[in-house]
Amino acid sequence: MASxxxxxxxxxxxxxxxxxxxxxxxxxxxxxxxxSCRSSLSCSSPLxxxxxxALTGVNNIWKRQSLxxxxxxxxxxxxxxxxxxxKVKDEPEHLLxxxxxxxxxxSDWTYVEAELKKHLGKKFLVYASSSNTYTKTFTxxxxxxxxxxxxxxxxxxxxxxxxxxxxxxxxxGGLFARYAIAVLYSANSLSSSDPSEDQKSKRGMxxxxxxxxxxxxxxxxxxxxxxKQLPFLLGVPILEKLAAPMAPIFVGRTGSQLFLTDGLPNKxxxxxxxxxxxxxxxxxxxxxxxxxxxxxxxxxxxHMVGWRTSSIRRETELPKPPRRSLVGYKHVVDVEYCPxxxxxxxxxxxxxxxxxxxxxxxxxxxxxxxxxxxxEEEMIHGLQQLGWRKVDVSxxxxxxxxxxxxxxxxKNEWLHGAGAGVIAHVADSLKQQEASTFIAASL
Numbered sequence: 270m271a272s273x274x275x276x277x278x279x280x281x282x283x284x285x286x287x288x289x290x291x292x293x294x295x296x297x298x299x300x301x302x303x304x305s306c307r308s309s310l311s312c313s314s315p316l317x318x319x320x321x322x323a324l325t326g327v328n329n330i331w332k333r334q335s336l337x338x339x340x341x342x343x344x345x346x347x348x349x350x351x352x353x354x355x356k357v358k359d360e361p362e363h364l365l366x367x368x369x370x371x372x373x374x375x376s377d378w379t380y381v382e383a384e385l386k387k388h389l390g391k392k393f394l395v396y397a398s399s400s401n402t403y404t405k406t407f408t409x410x411x412x413x414x415x416x417x418x419x420x421x422x423x424x425x426x427x428x429x430x431x432x433x434x435x436x437x438x439x440x441x442g443g444l445f446a447r448y449a450i451a452v453l454y455s456a457n458s459l460s461s462s463d464p465s466e467d468q469k470s471k472r473g474m475x476x477x478x479x480x481x482x483x484x485x486x487x488x489x490x491x492x493x494x495x496x497k498q499l500p501f502l503l504g505v506p507i508l509e510k511l512a513a514p515m516a517p518i519f520v521g522r523t524g525s526q527l528f529l530t531d532g533l534p535n536k537x538x539x540x541x542x543x544x545x546x547x548x549x550x551x552x553x554x555x556x557x558x559x560x561x562x563x564x565x566x567x568x569x570x571x572h573m574v575g576w577r578t579s580s581i582r583r584e585t586e587l588p589k590p591p592r593r594s595l596v597g598y599k600h601v602v603d604v605e606y607c608p609x610x611x612x613x614x615x616x617x618x619x620x621x622x623x624x625x626x627x628x629x630x631x632x633x634x635x636x637x638x639x640x641x642x643x644x645e646e647e648m649i650h651g652l653q654q655l656g657w658r659k660v661d662v663s664x665x666x667x668x669x670x671x672x673x674x675x676x677x678x679x680k681n682e683w684l685h686g687a688g689a690g691v692i693a694h695v696a697d698s699l700k701q702q703e704a705s706t707f708i709a710a711s712l
Contacts, residue, residue, distance in 0.1 A: 360430035361394035363703065364478065366421055370440030371520070373680075374402045377439070380679040381692055388696040392703075394431065396424055406441060407521035410539060411549075414448025418476075421453060425476045434475050435482040435559075435699065439678040440574060441523070443488025447543055450475050450483070451550030454558065473558040482702050483559040484695060486677045487567055491578040491648050492540050493527045494641045529644050534626035537617035541644055544651030545614045556655055561702050563658045565691060568602070570664055570673040580659050581652050583645075590661050599690030600676075603661040609654055615647035658698075662691055 365385065367378045375397035385395050400416040425431055438446040453476040472480065518524075525531040529538040543552045556562060566580035568590040577584060591602045624640035664673045667687040675681070676688040 359391035361392060361428060362430055363389075363393045363433040363435065363481070364421075364424065364428070364431050365389070365393050365395045365435045365437060365699070366417075366424075366446070367395065367397040368417065368436060368438035368442035368446045369398070369401075370438075370442045371406045371523070372403055373406070373439075373442075375399045377678065377680050380682045381437075381695075384689075384692050385696055385699070388693075389699060389703075393699075394424075394428060401442075401445060406445075407523050409522035410441075410444045410448055410526050410543075412522070413445045415452060417445050417449040418452035421449065421476050425478065431478055433481050434478040435480070435484070435702075437482075437484045437486070437695065437699075438488060439486045440488055440674065441527075443485035443490065444540075444543075446483070446485070447490075447552065447556065448550070450480070450555040450558075451543075451552045454551050454555035456551070456554065472560075473554060475555065475558060480555075480559040482561045482563065482699055483556060484563045484565070484698070485579075486565045486691075486695075487571055487574045487579050487674055488564070489527060489574045489578045490540075490564075490581050490652065491645050492529050492538075492641075493574070493578065494529050494637065494644075529641065530625070530629050534629060535622045537615075537621075538625070538644065541615055541617060541648055541651075544648045553651060553654065556652075560705075561658065561698075562655060563660060563698060565660045565662055565677060565695070567673045567677055568661050568663045570670040571677075572671065573674045576661075580661070581649060581657065582659075583649060588661075590663055592663075592665070594663075594690065595694075597690075598694040600662055600664050600667065600687060601660060601690055601694050602663045605659045605661075607653070607657050607659060609656045612650045612654060614654075615651040617647070618643070621647075660694065662688075664688075 367375070367382065369375065369377045378397040382395050382397055385393070389395070398417055398420055400420040401413040405416070406413060421434075425434075436446045436450070454473055455475075455477070456473045457471075474480070520527075522531065526539045529540060531538050539549075542549050546553050564580050566576050567574070568576050571579075576582075576587060580587075588603070588605075593602065595601045595604070621640065621643045624643060628637050628640045662673075662677055664670045664676050664687055667673075667676065669676070669684070669687070672685055672687075676685045677691055679685050679688040679692055
């Protein structure tokens with residue numbers, strides 16, 4: 270590690286850090302030189318006495334600076350032992366995985382990563398995933414989810430100090446994350462003498478870690494089929510009719526999965542299966558293992574993902590959004606907690622299979638609308654069995670409101686900086702959950 274002096278050069282002290290050890294290299298050399306000076310000078314002469322006093326003063330300064338270095342090492346989380354080895358206590362315990370969206374890369378998180386590291390501290394390991402960059406996002410939600418799960422496993426294996434895990438995902442990345450956590454989920458049935466540990470085990474584990482927060486930003490949880498679910502189509506029926514068969518051509522398997530037309534006519538689409546526990550994975554149990562699930566949704570100006578699908582609401586449940594932002598969080602206009610609703614697991618009834626076949630073979634406004642209405646209701650039935658905190662975001666007063674889809678996660682600090690208040694709200698939500706976990710563990 271490159272060394273740099275943290276003390277003024279006139280004191281003649283330049284500490285060095287080598288493999289965690291604080292080496293006071295110049296102190297010994299100065300001490301020996303001072304000794305030789307004293308031996309060469311007659312203490313009886315006035316000049317000798319003045320030089321000896323001066324050297325004694327410099328030695329005292331060195332000692333004070335050495336004590337100051339020790340104090341600073343303690344402040345920054347290390348303990349300086351008697352042998353000079355700096356023992357670092359700030360090993361990360363909480364893994365926060367950032368998952369980007371379609372045709373994107375880890376660089377989309379540059380601003381968010383820096384802000385979260387600054388606000389959350391050294392106990393968090395903020396990791397931007399890189400296993401599904403650019404066109405890899407076209408290979409299907411299931412394929413991308415499995416790659417993400419493998420990547421998370423590798424990070425956990427390399428960082429032995431980790432105890433907790435959270436996810437923050439943007440757009441399509443939220444669906445990748447939902448699939449990945451089902452792959453990583455394990456139902457821990459072991460009982461413990463510690464009640465708090467027993468409670469954790471009942472919820473299950475993700476990659477062997479305690480799941481804390483699952484947060485999505487503008488994620489199409491209900492797909493993109495239906496009126497204004499893909500806003501750049503402007504709700505025009507003919508465009509929405511043509512979009513479904515054209516999507517696989519442009520964005521591969523992912524496109525058919527988002528439009529709910531993937532698989533055989535008699536098989537439920539992937540997004541419906543992901544709203545339940547099924548043979549493909551424990552999707553609902555994995556989500557339910559997290560202490561907190563938060564949905565951030567753009568109420569308007571998002572050209573890629575509609576408000577309804579990103580907030581898991583029916584059309585009739587969409588509230589009238591406030592025009593004013595919450596204090597301290599610009600463009601965050603409302604926060605609502607929706608408790609779990611007891612309901613049946615989602616089904617794929619025969620009429621849905623018929624509607625799907627019609628939507629695949631003879632797409633029409635009537636066929637696609639009927640099919641989507643059935644699927645949307647079934648997906649909501651599944652996902653509403655869990656409690657969700659829903660955060661509504663409005664960029665209506667931003668300089669570039671039409672960039673809402675990328676503003677919400679500040680893809681570029683200069684172009685999408687309007688979303689800084691949203692990221693501040695995310696950081697505080699993560700800190701709140703971390704604090705509540707620490708308090709519960711201390712009781």
